[in-house]
Amino acid sequence: MYHMQTGHAVGFWRKYVFSTDHKVIGLQYMITGLFMAILGGFLAYAFRMQLAYPNEAVPLFGQVGPDVYNAMVTMHGTIMLFWVAQPILVSGFGNYLVPLQLGAEDMCFPRLNMLSYWTFLVSTVLLVASFFVPGGAMGGGWTGYPPLNARMDYTGVDWGGTLWILALALEFAAALMSGINVLSTTLNMRTKGMTLFRMPLFVWMQNAANLIFMFSVGPLIAGALMLLADRTLQTGFFIPAQGGDPLLWQHLFWFFGHPEVYVLLLPALGILTEVIPTFARKPIFGYRMIVYSVVAAGVLSFIVWAHHQFVSGINPQLAVAFSLTTIMISVPFAVIIFSFLATLWRASIEYKVAMLFALGMLAEFLIGGVTGIHLASTSTDIYLHDTYFVVAHFHYTMFPVTFFGMFAGIYYWFPKMFGRKMNEGLGWIHFLVTFVAFNVIFIPLFAFGLAGHQRRIYDPSLWENLVPYQHLHVIATAATIVLLLGQIPFVFNFFWSMKKGRKAERNPWKSNTLEWDTPSPPGHGNFEAAPVVYRWPYEYSAPDREEDYRPQWLAPEAKP
Amino acid sequence: MLQWLPENIASYGAQYDAVFANIYYIVGAWFLAAELFLFFCIFAFGRRKGRKAGYLPGHSWKAMSWVLIPAVVILGFDLAIDHQQVPMWRAIKEKQPPADQTVTVKGKQFVWDITHPGADGKLGTEDDKQTMNQLYVPVDKVIHLNLEAEDVIHSFFIPNLRFKQDVVPGRSIKGWFKAVKTGQYKISCAELCGVGHGNMGGWIHVLSEQDYQKWLRGEEITTSRLDKDSL
Amino acid sequence: MSTAATATLDRYESPSVATGRMGMWWVLASEIVIFGGAVVCYLLYRWHHPEWAESAVHTNELIGVINTVVLLTSSLTIVLAHDAAHHGDAARAKRLMGFTILLGLAFLCFKAYEYSHEVAAGFTPVKNLFWSFYYFLTGLHALHIVAGLIAIATVMRGVGRRENMQRVEYVGIYWHFVDVVWIFLFPLLYLAPKF
Numbered sequence: 006m007y008h009m010q011t012g013h014a015v016g017f018w019r020k021y022v023f024s025t026d027h028k029v030i031g032l033q034y035m036i037t038g039l040f041m042a043i044l045g046g047f048l049a050y051a052f053r054m055q056l057a058y059p060n061e062a063v064p065l066f067g068q069v070g071p072d073v074y075n076a077m078v079t080m081h082g083t084i085m086l087f088w089v090a091q092p093i094l095v096s097g098f099g100n101y102l103v104p105l106q107l108g109a110e111d112m113c114f115p116r117l118n119m120l121s122y123w124t125f126l127v128s129t130v131l132l133v134a135s136f137f138v139p140g141g142a143m144g145g146g147w148t149g150y151p152p153l154n155a156r157m158d159y160t161g162v163d164w165g166g167t168l169w170i171l172a173l174a175l176e177f178a179a180a181l182m183s184g185i186n187v188l189s190t191t192l193n194m195r196t197k198g199m200t201l202f203r204m205p206l207f208v209w210m211q212n213a214a215n216l217i218f219m220f221s222v223g224p225l226i227a228g229a230l231m232l233l234a235d236r237t238l239q240t241g242f243f244i245p246a247q248g249g250d251p252l253l254w255q256h257l258f259w260f261f262g263h264p265e266v267y268v269l270l271l272p273a274l275g276i277l278t279e280v281i282p283t284f285a286r287k288p289i290f291g292y293r294m295i296v297y298s299v300v301a302a303g304v305l306s307f308i309v310w311a312h313h314q315f316v317s318g319i320n321p322q323l324a325v326a327f328s329l330t331t332i333m334i335s336v337p338f339a340v341i342i343f344s345f346l347a348t349l350w351r352a353s354i355e356y357k358v359a360m361l362f363a364l365g366m367l368a369e370f371l372i373g374g375v376t377g378i379h380l381a382s383t384s385t386d387i388y389l390h391d392t393y394f395v396v397a398h399f400h401y402t403m404f405p406v407t408f409f410g411m412f413a414g415i416y417y418w419f420p421k422m423f424g425r426k427m428n429e430g431l432g433w434i435h436f437l438v439t440f441v442a443f444n445v446i447f448i449p450l451f452a453f454g455l456a457g458h459q460r461r462i463y464d465p466s467l468w469e470n471l472v473p474y475q476h477l478h479v480i481a482t483a484a485t486i487v488l489l490l491g492q493i494p495f496v497f498n499f500f501w502s503m504k505k506g507r508k509a510e511r512n513p514w515k516s517n518t519l520e521w522d523t524p525s526p527p528g529h530g531n532f533e534a535a536p537v538v539y540r541w542p543y544e545y546s547a548p549d550r551e552e553d554y555r556p557q558w559l560a561p562e563a564k565p
Numbered sequence: 566m567l568q569w570l571p572e573n574i575a576s577y578g579a580q581y582d583a584v585f586a587n588i589y590y591i592v593g594a595w596f597l598a599a600e601l602f603l604f605f606c607i608f609a610f611g612r613r614k615g616r617k618a619g620y621l622p623g624h625s626w627k628a629m630s631w632v633l634i635p636a637v638v639i640l641g642f643d644l645a646i647d648h649q650q651v652p653m654w655r656a657i658k659e660k661q662p663p664a665d666q667t668v669t670v671k672g673k674q675f676v677w678d679i680t681h682p683g684a685d686g687k688l689g690t691e692d693d694k695q696t697m698n699q700l701y702v703p704v705d706k707v708i709h710l711n712l713e714a715e716d717v718i719h720s721f722f723i724p725n726l727r728f729k730q731d732v733v734p735g736r737s738i739k740g741w742f743k744a745v746k747t748g749q750y751k752i753s754c755a756e757l758c759g760v761g762h763g764n765m766g767g768w769i770h771v772l773s774e775q776d777y778q779k780w781l782r783g784e785e786i787t788t789s790r791l792d793k794d795s796l
Numbered sequence: 797m798s799t800a801a802t803a804t805l806d807r808y809e810s811p812s813v814a815t816g817r818m819g820m821w822w823v824l825a826s827e828i829v830i831f832g833g834a835v836v837c838y839l840l841y842r843w844h845h846p847e848w849a850e851s852a853v854h855t856n857e858l859i860g861v862i863n864t865v866v867l868l869t870s871s872l873t874i875v876l877a878h879d880a881a882h883h884g885d886a887a888r889a890k891r892l893m894g895f896t897i898l899l900g901l902a903f904l905c906f907k908a909y910e911y912s913h914e915v916a917a918g919f920t921p922v923k924n925l926f927w928s929f930y931y932f933l934t935g936l937h938a939l940h941i942v943a944g945l946i947a948i949a950t951v952m953r954g955v956g957r958r959e960n961m962q963r964v965e966y967v968g969i970y971w972h973f974v975d976v977v978w979i980f981l982f983p984l985l986y987l988a989p990k991f
């Protein structure tokens with residue numbers, strides 16, 4: 006079997022493995038991300054079982070001790086953010102769609118793009134390898150706080166922590182390379198007629214995300230090198246006894262960490278800006294207003310970081326200032342959310358699965374948003390900081406963004422990517438199970454946080470003040486299992502539809518943006534002829550036209 | 566939701582929980598309004614034969630005001646929330662009422678080392694009383710804490726007092742509280758500090774004046790959990 | 797090779813900056829925040845530790861000055877190389893890039909000499925935080941020198957074949973950046989602490 010293919014080997018490797026085609030690279034990023042999602046989800050299953058039944062071995066995993074628990078939680082967080090959300094939403098969808106939506110043939114640095122993916126793959130290998138080194142994987146929290154993580158003795162984690170830092174550094178480098186491509190391509194490779202304010206909002210969001218990433222990650226890269234030196238050479242950058250300051254790390258980390266949540270959020274909102282108008286058959290409401298809101302939020306995102314440090318020992322007056330900026334940043338996001346709501350007003354909604362996930366993301370993200378106010382308010386944060394309230398809050402932001410956003414994108418662009426449609430019935434089941442189970446996991450965790458449940462403890466049954474509420478953990482764990490099982494229809498649907506799904510024409514959803522002017526799937530070079538753009542991308546249900554959409558590439562009809 | 570908060574025994578407790586409730590109701594109202602609108606649209610504007618969607622690109626200021634005005638109102642509410650909550654924060658973290666007594670709490674992997682002043686009421690003297698994970702305080706007295714750490718960052722968390730402060734090696738951070746109800750309440754560590762983080766905790770014993778004097782003299786007190794040394 | 801970059805120019809909305817140059821600017825933007833973050837950390841610590849002046853006395857400012865001159869000269873040669881490439885004089889461009897590489901190597905040799913003497917005198921990276929920062933900042937910079945040298949050598953090979961002459965400019969931009977970083981590091985590490 007194997008040697009039979011060697012005749013095609015060169016073609017195959019160039020085409021699907023060492024490819025410089027932005028579409029292949031985008032898919033590589035996505036598929037790698039999806040694999041890591043299985044790992045991240047499995048970890049969530051294992052430690053949720055431990056939380057619900059602390060003294061029993063976890064089926065399919067085994068006994069969970071405190072060291073293993075810490076490692077699992079840390080790796081779960083790290084993987085979900087940097088090996089699932091970021092590669093799928095930013096590098097994956099970004100790579101696949103930005104050149105298509107701009108009407109370009111490829112990214113402007115295709116080989117840099119390939120280097121980006123392979124760097125990312127190496128980082129993935131390093132991260133996964135870190136589970137198997139002596140001392141186990143990193144167990145010091147996804148935030149990597151020193152002094153805990155600056156000396157091996159404090160955690161007992163040896164190589165795991167060092168590999169964790171190296172893997173992150175490589176992942177950042179890969180994301181930077183991919184970002185440079187998105188930014189340059191957007192500036193230099195817009196097809197004729199594609200002015201900046203005719204770009205789909207998805208492209209705007211991708212660019213904003215990559216810019217924010219680029220300008221926030223630098224100091225953390227410097228800090229990560231310092232932490233690495235502390236771990237391996239015993240320097241004292243973050244060790245007070247040697248003159249270092251542990252709080253400096255927190256500043257470096259959150260100067261990146263907060264903008265990073267927007268790096269993940271914006272591409273997901275970008276997916277919604279394409280999916281919602283298409284299935285609402287209505288223009289997005291307030292295009293420019295959304296662009297300006299994104300810019301405002303991007304700028305503000307650099308001056309809110311210390312809201313993660315209200316009780317960390319920073320100057321209390323500083324905390325008040327950061328509380329104010331944090332509260333301000335809710336305004337641009339309110340504008341964006343309201344714009345989506347206004348887009349739905351008097352719409353003509355098609356309940357396709359992509360639309361369901363998009364609407365689901367809106368509905369869930371709102372909960373994440375409003376619970377953030379309790380955390381942005383300094384005084385209430387005293388109590389809530391580092392409790393399960395925070396865990397529930399950020400999962401209500403990050404889960405909808407990562408998974409609802411991603412699923413909306415996959416169901417929507419699948420016909421473009423593989424030339425076939427996914428099955429809607431299975432999709433509905435997938436959506437309903439995911440939607441319900443997700444809420445049943447995390448609503449109880451809000452309550453548990455209010456009851457005073459601190460984060461990152463491996464055995465709640467040791468805590469008399471928590472024991473009365475143990476049933477909440479059981480509920481959340483049961484729902485986790487349901488949620489994970491609920492992904493089976495998706496996985497099946499994905500692979501089955503690739504081979505057997507209904508054939509999709511070029512523009513199955515009757516959308517306006519340029520990627521729908523290519524064959525499904527698009528060949529190398531994307532367009533059969535260079536497209537020309539005549540209008541903005543959201544011309545749905547225009548009163549002067551019978552059809553309810555008017556693509557960007559359609560030449561204006563001659564006026565009688 | 567708010568009934569999940571544990572009993573509040575801090576002198577500023579009622580006020581504190583009021584801030585909580587206030588935010589809760591404001592954002593709760595916004596949340597309900599937004600979700601109701603969303604679900605209304607989802608169900609009311611489904612695709613129907615013969616009906617075309619409206620064409621509302623929202624390009625004009627007039628149209629945009631439908632979005633901008635609510636956003637400004639939100640900003641107003643946000644500022645009002647902050648205005649109301651900041652004094653609470655100041656009262657807890659910035660202004661400290663004069664101390665009746667000062668206790669040193671030192672976090673280290675994985676215990677709270679607690680130094681109480683002895684009968685002389687001063688720290689750093691012969692009769693200081695040292696305990697592990699057990700904090701003894703008289704009721705209705707302003708207690709100041711010197712919060713310190715020996716190795717890594719921990720976080721001193723007493724849910725019933727709504728008290729939390731990270732302890733950072735190399736620094737001594739001041740905190741205060743006044744407990745208004747006797748009893749034993751849980752102390753935990755809220756910042757990941759290593760493998761023993763999930764076991765790091767203790768009890769605060771809020772004692773009546775007589776009991777506190779007895780404890781100082783080393784006599785038996787008739788409360789139940791006093792011999793519990795670990796968690 | 798890169799089909800897209802060389803595609804017919806009027807295929808796209810008028811590009812503002814040459815694509816390669818723009819890519820380089822983005823690389824520099826990413827690098828600036830990395831070095832910026834590192835230097836700001838150093839400055840913050842320096843502020844709180846006036847006693848670092850005592851350690852800083854032991855840096856070798858003579859070599860620091862020599863290295864500054866070496867790097868500035870190398871910036872000059874790369875500018876000249878760009879100029880030559882611009883006028884299509886590949887041989888001259890190649891020669892000047894060769895000079896630049898030699899100067900970069902000289903910088904590294906001086907730096908290595910300096911490190912070895914410092915370590916021999918007991919000023920290792922773990923001596924105290926000043927020295928940790930010294931090795932961290934100069935080491936990070938030296939790595940960028942190495943990367944720059946590799947990039948220049950790669951471009952030089954292409955120039956020999958008269959390919960991609962525009963890339964001389966792009967590596968030149970990068971090399972200037974590395975130079976400018978040194979112009980910041982030199983006073984901050986070698987000079988300022990002494991006064």
Ligand code: HEM
Nearest residue numbers: 049078079082085086090146147403404407460461462485
């Ligand atoms: C399968 C669904 C998921 C479940 C059941 C789940 C559950 C949890 C729980 C219970 C914790 C807290 C553990 C503890 O503090 O002891 C946690 C931590 C965390 N989760 Fe998830 N999660 C899920 C998906 C996600 C996603 C999609 C993301 C982000 C994109 C994410 C990011 C994180 C992060 C960053 C942490 C903090 C890790 C740390 O404390 O160092 N999780 N997760």
Ligand SMILES: [Cu+2]
Nearest residue numbers: 262263310313
């Ligand atoms: Cu934040």
Ligand SMILES: [Cu+2]
Nearest residue numbers: 754756758762
């Ligand atoms: Cu702890």
